Structures are given as C-alpha cells and as structure tokens.
Amino acid sequence: MSEFPKQTEVVVIGAGIAGTMTAYQLAKRGVPTVLCEKGRVAGEQSSRNWGWVRKQGRDHREIPAIIESLRIWEGLEKEIETDVGWHQAGTLYIAKTDDDLAYYEEWLGHARDYQLDSRMLSPDEVDDLTGGEGRKWKGGLYTPSDGRAEPAKAAPAVAKAVERLGGTVLTECAVRTVESAAGKVSGVVTEKGAIACQAVVCAAGAWSSFFSGNLGHAFPQLKVKASVLRTKPAPLISQTSIGSPGASLRRRQDGGYTIARSGSSYFQITPDAFRYFREFLPALQTSMKPRLRIGAEFFKELMRPRSWSGDDVTEFEKTRVLDPVPDPGTLREVLAAAQENFPQLGSLEIAETWAGMIEVTPDAIPVWSGVDDLEGYYIATGFSGHGFGMGAATGLIMSELVTGGKSRFDLEPFRLSRFTDGSKLELNAR
Numbered sequence: 469m470s471e472f473p474k475q476t477e478v479v480v481i482g483a484g485i486a487g488t489m490t491a492y493q494l495a496k497r498g499v500p501t502v503l504c505e506k507g508r509v510a511g512e513q514s515s516r517n518w519g520w521v522r523k524q525g526r527d528h529r530e531i532p533a534i535i536e537s538l539r540i541w542e543g544l545e546k547e548i549e550t551d552v553g554w555h556q557a558g559t560l561y562i563a564k565t566d567d568d569l570a571y572y573e574e575w576l577g578h579a580r581d582y583q584l585d586s587r588m589l590s591p592d593e594v595d596d597l598t599g600g601e602g603r604k605w606k607g608g609l610y611t612p613s614d615g616r617a618e619p620a621k622a623a624p625a626v627a628k629a630v631e632r633l634g635g636t637v638l639t640e641c642a643v644r645t646v647e648s649a650a651g652k653v654s655g656v657v658t659e660k661g662a663i664a665c666q667a668v669v670c671a672a673g674a675w676s677s678f679f680s681g682n683l684g685h686a687f688p689q690l691k692v693k694a695s696v697l698r699t700k701p702a703p704l705i706s707q708t709s710i711g712s713p714g715a716s717l718r719r720r721q722d723g724g725y726t727i728a729r730s731g732s733s734y735f736q737i738t739p740d741a742f743r744y745f746r747e748f749l750p751a752l753q754t755s756m757k758p759r760l761r762i763g764a765e766f767f768k769e770l771m772r773p774r775s776w777s778g779d780d781v782t783e784f785e786k787t788r789v790l791d792p793v794p795d796p797g798t799l800r801e802v803l804a805a806a807q808e809n810f811p812q813l814g815s816l817e818i819a820e821t822w823a824g825m826i827e828v829t830p831d832a833i834p835v836w837s838g839v840d841d842l843e844g845y846y847i848a849t850g851f852s853g854h855g856f857g858m859g860a861a862t863g864l865i866m867s868e869l870v871t872g873g874k875s876r877f878d879l880e881p882f883r884l885s886r887f888t889d890g891s892k893l894e895l896n897a898r
C-alpha cells in the first residue's frame with residue numbers, strides 16, 4: 469500500500485472498475501491522483517460480475533461510449549503489461565420464441581445506426597457456435613467483436629498500473645466526507661486523515677448516493693441483489709458468452725463457466741425504496757420487473773445516520789465489503805437450466821457461489837456528471853448491472869470531465885440533474 473499523502477490534485481473514491489480506470493486515465497495524463505478504497509480493490513461489484521464486455525443489447529445512448537470502451541479493453545493488456553483475461557469471442561443471445569427474435573431484431577436497428585457487427589443467427593448457426601444439435605432454438609443475436617475479461621483480475625491490475633504511473637492507491641481507507649471552500653472542493657477527510665485536493669470523483673458503486681447525500685447531492689439509486697455460480701472445469705462448448713433462457717454462461721480462464729440468470733435479481737426493499745418510489749415506479753412497471761425482497765438490510769439502513777462529519781466513524785468503515793448471501797434456490801434453477809439448454813456440457817459441478825449488490829438508476833443508464841453548486845465534485849455511478857464493460861470508457865470520460873470540463877461524448881443523457889430538472893426520463897428497455 470502507498471504512503472498516506474497530505475495533498476494531491478484529484479481524489480477518486482472507490483476502487484472498483486470505474487474508480488481504478490478513472491485513476492488510471494488521470495495518472496496517464498500526469499495528474500496527481502489518490503484512489504481511496506474503504507475495503508479492498510474490486511471487493512464489491514467489480515469482482516463479482518459475469519465479466520461480459522458487450523455492445524450487444526445496450527441502450528442506444530450508451531453505444532458511442534461502449535464502442536470506445538471495447539477499443540480500450542482490446543489494448544489494455546498490452547498497455548499495462550498484465551493479464552486481465554481479455555478474450556474477444558463475442559456475445560450470443562439465444563432466441564427461444566418468435567417474440568425473442570422480434571425483440572432482438574428491433575435492437576439490431578440501433579446496431580446498424582452505429583455500423584456494429586451484430587447480426588441474427590439461424591438455428592443451425594446457433595448450434596455451430598454452441599456445439600449443440602437438433603436446432604432446438606429459433607435463432608440468436610450475435611456480436612462477434614464483443615469480449616470478456618476476468619473480473620477478479622481487471623480492476624486490481626489497473627490499480628497496480630495506477631501506482632506504476634505515480635498515482636497513490638489506499639485500501640482500507642474510507643473517505644468520510646468532502647470539504648469545500650467558496651463552493652469549490654478543497655479536500656476530503658478519510659478515516660486516516662485529510663487530503664487537500666481540487667477535485668473528487670465519487671465512483672462508490674452502491675454507496676454513491678448515500679455518500680453524496682451527506683453533501684446535499686443525493687439522487688435516486690437502489691440496490692438489486694444478484695447471485696452467481698462458477699463451475700469446476702467443464703468441456704469447452706464455446707468461447708462466446710451465451711445468454712440462453714434461464715441461464716447465461718461465460719467461459720472462464722480456469723476452464724469452468726460463470727453462470728447466472730439475467731432478470732433473476734431481487735430488489736432489496738430498503739428505506740431508499742420508499743424514498744425513491746416515485747422515480748422508480750415507471751421502471752418497476754415496465755422494464756425492471758424485479759422480484760422484491762425485504763431483509764435485515766431494511767432495518768440496518770433505517771438505523772444508519774444520513775448525515776455525518778469528518779470526525780465521525782462512518783458506515784463506510786463499518787462495512788468494508790458488501791458481501792450479500794447468494795440465493796441457493798435461484799442458483800439451483802440456473803444450474804438446471806444450463807444443463808438442460810446445453811447437454812453437451814455434461815454434468816456440471818459447482819465450485820463456488822456468491823452474490824453482488826448492483827446499483828440501479830430509475831432509467832438504468834449511468835451518471836457521468838458534475839454537480840450543481842459544488843465545483844470539482846463529479847459522480848460516476850448508476851451502471852445498473854452493465855458497468856464492467858463500460859469501465860474503460862468511464863475512466864476516459866471522467867478524466868476528460870475533471871481535466872477539461874467536457875467529454876468527447878454527449879453526456880446530456882447522463883447528467884445528474886436529469887433526476888431533478890423535471891425532464892421525463894427515457895427508460896432503458898433492455
């Protein structure tokens with residue numbers, strides 16, 4: 469771990485993929501940067517995700533940024549001279565019904581607008597790609613240039629690259645609050661002391677709204693619990709990441725598969741769920757269709773203070789790593805679906821199960837934004853279950869915002885004020 473610095477130019481809060489990539493891009497530009505992580509690098513979502521890095525199925529507003537993100541991922545291992553498990557073998561969504569096919573065809577319209585290599589596959593082509601037989605599927609949507617990386621490797625490797633470039637990475641170092649003078653960021657207070665700085669990027673994942681709320685910049689953000697399993701080594705049926713009914717599979721570097729199911733997440737009913745009910749209602753009625761669950765989290769979050777000072781021991785130190793318990797029933801169903809859909813896998817054995825807390829916004833697209841009335845405070849969050857692939861672009865965008873006040877991408881749809889300025893939110897229907 470690096471020495472504790474008294475001052476820097478930029479403090480990045482949170483060493484997930486968003487924070488490490490932001491610190492990396494800043495360090496590459498020679499900007500003195502300190503990355504503070506309350507627990508361990510990639511302890512939360514960024515090591516717990518499926519590892520898909522995909523353009524396929526993205527909301528149309530995210531497509532320009534994800535194209536650039538893929539470009540950065542493609543060159544990352546060479547650039548940082550470290551293995552992150554990068555493999556470019558595409559994404560396949562299998563269609564079981566005509567409705568699935570129609571849904572994928574509709575998305576292809578967006579793909580064509582951006583000249584993506586996405587295309588529909590016939591039942592035979594799906595069999596060829598997955599080692600299956602019998603044409604049991606209606607077809608599929610396929611994007612060969614999509615990729616994947618190993619979540620356990622990526623953010624830690626990028627954090628090491630930050631240090632090699634002269635940046636500082638502090639773990640077990642929660643940022644408690646941000647200090648300001650005359651409406652501008654002047655520093656942060658961490659559990660280990662104060663750091664003077666001119667800018668702060670909050671990339672705190674599921675904690676971003678809670679942290680920002682203490683500064684008067686809360687925004688609608690809720691948590692969804694998603695369970696995942698990995699198998700012991702199993703026959704290679706495809707290098708392509710496959711979404712199939714009831715089970716999504718990604719080939720791992722260790723010869724197993726990471727398997728989970730899209731749409732199997734549980735919305736945690738927390739006090740914020742009531743606080744932001746109005747903002748989330750349209751999404752809950754249409755695209756998200758979540759299963760709801762109330763648990764111990766509700767009461768824990770109800771009891772926690774919503775404002776604090778730099779002298780207080782905060783929730784960030786009390787919960788070093790959000791480590792929810794996976795849902796065994798869901799994972800049993802997921803494994804059964806994988807076996808039924810792909811008998812060519814043989815008998816799969818579970819090596820490990822885990823869960824992650826996904827942070828979502830009401831329109832399920834990210835926040836890449838400054839805030840009103842606090843110059844130098846920026847937020848990168850709200851990736852709504854697809855921010856690993858977008859991590860590389862997030863680093864680029866946030867470094868551009870911090871150093872030049874604007875990005876090469878149109879950030880209007882991603883501004884924080886969309887939640888408060890009376891605009892009608894366009895839901896991400898994907």
Ligand SMILES: Cc1cc2nc3c(=O)[nH]c(=O)nc-3n(C[C@H](O)[C@H](O)[C@H](O)COP(=O)(O)OP(=O)(O)OC[C@H]3O[C@@H](n4cnc5c(N)ncnc54)[C@H](O)[C@@H]3O)c2cc1C
Pocket residue numbers: 481482483484485486487504505506507508509510511512513514515516517518519520521522641642643644671672673674675676679694695696784788789823824825826848849851852853854855856857858
């Ligand atoms: C089960 C699952 C499957 C997923 N699958 C995919 C996928 O295949 N592809 C994809 O693109 N995305 C996927 N995602 C989403 C993706 O993982 C996230 O969008 C992405 O990792 C978010 O990165 P992040 O850096 O914003 O947040 P995180 O990785 O959650 O990191 C935030 C960090 O901030 C730290 N922190 C919080 N508050 C403080 C503080 N005050 N001080 C210091 N540190 C603090 C936390 O400890 C944490 O380490 C999945 C997510 C899950 C859970």
